[in-house]
Amino acid sequence: xxxxxxxxxxxxxxxxxxxxxxxxxxxGLDGTSDEDLLQRVDQGWLRHEDGQAxxxxxxxxxxxxxKLGLSYVRDSDGYFDMPAQTAFWxxxxxxxxxxxxxxxxxxxxxxxxxxxxxxxxxxGKAGEALQxxxxxxxxxxxxxxxxxxxxxxxxxxx
Numbered sequence: 001x002x003x004x005x006x007x008x009x010x011x012x013x014x015x016x017x018x019x020x021x022x023x024x025x026x027x028g029l030d031g032t033s034d035e036d037l038l039q040r041v042d043q044g045w046l047r048h049e050d051g052q053a054x055x056x057x058x059x060x061x062x063x064x065x066x067k068l069g070l071s072y073v074r075d076s077d078g079y080f081d082m083p084a085q086t087a088f089w090x091x092x093x094x095x096x097x098x099x100x101x102x103x104x105x106x107x108x109x110x111x112x113x114x115x116x117x118x119x120x121x122x123x124g125k126a127g128e129a130l131q132x133x134x135x136x137x138x139x140x141x142x143x144x145x146x147x148x149x150x151x152x153x154x155x156x157x158x
Contacts, residue, residue: 003054003055003079003080003082004052004053004054004055005051005052005053005055005056005076005077005078005079006049006050006051006053006056006076006077007049007050007053007056007057007058007074007075007076007077008047008048008049008050008074008075009047009048009049009058009061009062009072009073009074009075010045010046010047010072010073010074010143011045011046011047011048011061011065011070011071011072011143011146012044012045012046012070012071012072012143012144012145012146013068013069013070013071013091013144013146013147014069014070014147014148014149015037015068015070015146015147015148015149016068016148016149016150016151017034017148017149017150017151018151019068020032020033020034020037020148022064023037023064023068024036024037026060026061026064027040027048027061034148037148038148041146044145044146045143045145045146046146048061053076055076055082056076056077056079056082056085057074057076057087058074062074062087062089062096065089066089066096069091070146071088071089071090071091071141071143071144072088072089072143073086073087073088073140073141073143074086074087074088075101075105077103078103083100083101083108084100084101084102084103084105085098085099085100085101086098086099086101086105086107086140087099088140088141090141097138099138099140107137107138107140109133109136109137110136113132113133113136116132117129117132117133120132
């Protein structure tokens, strides 16, 4: 049996109206209308939480978001040997990116990286130290507002 713990997800982008019932079903909503889905919108994003998410993830919801071109950011609590994490995806990304966080959602950097940065600073190589640190910091992109639209947006060729 998988471990289950708290996770939340913020979803944004343009959802074609004909996909509303599908997304409602994935979110476990009783209804299937625009209004049912829009009741979950908070601060412009579609929000969903589950205190018993398998491995702190929303596998089916995240896969549907990628297929539908909806951006998302998922925050998962840590559990025993699994650290807390933030995962995100936006159209144009190959796959989901994940970063380790603390219980407040702040990104963590390993001690090995900090030691490397310290050593470069002590050697007078501030530029290399900054480059090293910047290479390990992941900027989580903003999630665009969630909207229900008449039809799917046109995809750019290529």
